[in-house]
Amino acid sequence: MPTEFSPADLSRIIEMAWEDRTPFEAxxxxxxxxxxxxxxxxxxxxxxxxxxxxxxxxxxxxxKHLALRSPEINRGYCPSQYKR
Numbered sequence: 783m784p785t786e787f788s789p790a791d792l793s794r795i796i797e798m799a800w801e802d803r804t805p806f807e808a809x810x811x812x813x814x815x816x817x818x819x820x821x822x823x824x825x826x827x828x829x830x831x832x833x834x835x836x837x838x839x840x841x842x843x844x845x846k847h848l849a850l851r852s853p854e855i856n857r858g859y860c861p862s863q864y865k866r
Contacts, residue, residue, distance in 0.1 A: 787813070792827065799824055800836065 787795065795813055798804045799820060806817040815823060825833050 795820070795823065796827060799840070802839075 791813065795809060795815065798809050798812075806820060809820055810816050821837070824836055828836060
């Protein structure tokens with residue numbers, strides 16, 4: 783696991799981790815953090831209550847794992863997420 787991330791990268795990693803449609807595998811591909819490493823990073827960076835909410839939200843969520851994801855989902859974000 784990389785030991786240092788820029789503030790911008792750290793912010794993006796946390797944002798991606800919170801997004802329902804961004805699988806853990808996408809974070810690993812972009813930043814080199816597997817799910818276990820991401821959990822450790824989130825525990826370190828979030829306050830305790832936020833970390834518990836995040837874990838409850840991501841535990842068992844099929845969209846966070848490519849292997850469990852429906853093949854009908856072919857994008858990593860909601861169409862209204864990046865409004866122009």
